[in-house]
Amino acid sequence: VNGNEDKLMADLASAKPVHEPDGQDWAESERAEQVLARVREATQPDQKPRARRWSSPTRMAALLAVVAVVAVVAFVAIYVAGGQGAEQTAGTATSQVGEPSSGEEAVSMQKALERVIALAYSRPGATSLERPGETDLVEEARSLGIVGPDEDLGPSLLDAVSRVTYALWLWRVFGSLLPDGATTRFVDVEGLAEESRQAILGLASAGVLPGYEDGTFRPDRPLSRSEEAASEAKIADLLD
Amino acid sequence: MLYRGYAHRVLDYARNRGASLEEAEDVVTEVFVVSCRRPGEIPGEPLGWLLGVARKVLANQRRTKGRKTALQYRVAQVSAPLDLCQGETDRWIELHDLRRVLGPALAKLKEKDREVLVLVSWDGLTYKEAAEAMGCSDRAFGLRLLRARQSLLKELGGIRTYKVLEDTAPEGELT
Numbered sequence: 296v297n298g299n300e301d302k303l304m305a306d307l308a309s310a311k312p313v314h315e316p317d318g319q320d321w322a323e324s325e326r327a328e329q330v331l332a333r334v335r336e337a338t339q340p341d342q343k344p345r346a347r348r349w350s351s352p353t354r355m356a357a358l359l360a361v362v363a364v365v366a367v368v369a370f371v372a373i374y375v376a377g378g379q380g381a382e383q384t385a386g387t388a389t390s391q392v393g394e395p396s397s398g399e400e401a402v403s404m405q406k407a408l409e410r411v412i413a414l415a416y417s418r419p420g421a422t423s424l425e426r427p428g429e430t431d432l433v434e435e436a437r438s439l440g441i442v443g444p445d446e447d448l449g450p451s452l453l454d455a456v457s458r459v460t461y462a463l464w465l466w467r468v469f470g471s472l473l474p475d476g477a478t479t480r481f482v483d484v485e486g487l488a489e490e491s492r493q494a495i496l497g498l499a500s501a502g503v504l505p506g507y508e509d510g511t512f513r514p515d516r517p518l519s520r521s522e523e524a525a526s527e528a529k530i531a532d533l534l535d
Numbered sequence: 536m537l538y539r540g541y542a543h544r545v546l547d548y549a550r551n552r553g554a555s556l557e558e559a560e561d562v563v564t565e566v567f568v569v570s571c572r573r574p575g576e577i578p579g580e581p582l583g584w585l586l587g588v589a590r591k592v593l594a595n596q597r598r599t600k601g602r603k604t605a606l607q608y609r610v611a612q613v614s615a616p617l618d619l620c621q622g623e624t625d626r627w628i629e630l631h632d633l634r635r636v637l638g639p640a641l642a643k644l645k646e647k648d649r650e651v652l653v654l655v656s657w658d659g660l661t662y663k664e665a666a667e668a669m670g671c672s673d674r675a676f677g678l679r680l681l682r683a684r685q686s687l688l689k690e691l692g693g694i695r696t697y698k699v700l701e702d703t704a705p706e707g708e709l710t
Contacts (some may be wrong), residue, residue: 304652304684
């Protein structure tokens with residue numbers, strides 16, 4: 296039996312298939328070199344083929360992780376930017392004499408009111424008025440008709456005065472004395488109170504407190520020191 | 536270098552199991568990529584280990600392509616080279632008959648039985664190398680080989696029938 300099995304194995308070896316080219320011929324051919332190049336390419340470090348070995352679920356998980364990280368970063372960035380924007384807005388509304396958006400120094404309500412009161416005493420026909428002694432600034436302004444009897448100027452006179460408030464104060468003192476100028480229109484004053492809108496248009500027409508080149512007046516913008524000085528100079532010119 | 540010494544053996548291994556030249560080259564590529572990434576696993580005599588990897592790569596390749604393993608051996612379809620035919624017609628007929636008899640019987644065996652026989656007879660591995668390629672001990676491989684030979688003889692119609700075939704075969708070496 297063993298002899299037969301040995302003969303069987305020998306016959307089996309004899310029946311080995313024949314290929315063209317055989318292994319040895321192939322090993323000496325260009326094809327073997329090409330296969331070797333493929334091996335080297337696939338085994339070089341930091342190669343893309345290694346990335347391709349990832350399974351689809353792994354790729355999907357990695358993709359989702361990247362998307363999640365990007366979303367978190369974007370959310371944080373938006374949140375931080377929004378917070379800063381809110382802080383800036385709050386600063387404009389409540390801070391003490393902050394910087395106006397143009398970069399110029401803003402005028403506080405106290406300073407503006409003092410200057411308007413001083414101008415009121417210097418207006419024509421007011422020479423007979425006697426400046427009262429030590430008194431409350433707001434009450435003095437009320438007595439001169441600069442501030443209305445029921446108007447609330449807010450918690451602090453150190454807050455920046457807005458252009459519309461300053462225009463209103465000037466208009467109440469000098470509105471009747473200023474000459475009519477060219478009709479002026481602004482795109483951002485329609486929602487204001489009638490008196491405020493009239494003050495803005497009147498002062499702008501007289502050239503006391505002009506608007507901006509883009510057709511806006513920007514009533515809520517803090518009044519800058521240069522704007523205040525220019526307005527006082529213009530009023531002085533007009534009243535001379 | 537490992538590739539220079541053994542790439543052709545891996546190629547032959549794949550082709551002996553029915554792979555085309557291109558498919559066999561893909562197997563060679565995969566085997567040596569694996570060997571480059573796992574150099575610590577390669578034993579001093581690497582052939583058995585390399586063919587063990589090739590066996591798994593080939594199985595994966597076939598699973599991917601949905602091939603039928605029963606068709607992987609094309610022994611009966613393989614012709615002897617033409618230069619053997621010239622002036623040696625008798626030997627060519629002998630080889631042709633041998634393949635015609637052994638091929639179908641081999642194809643009917645279980646995959647593992649067929650593999651142990653072919654590793655030794657076609658791929659020329661020692662028992663130790665073949666055991667490594669199969670992922671088993673030398674002793675287990677010896678037992679498997681014994682059972683595989685018996686199974687092949689059974690497919691050939693038993694010892695008596697094969698003895699008739701042996702008696703009718705011409706004298707001399709077949710290779």
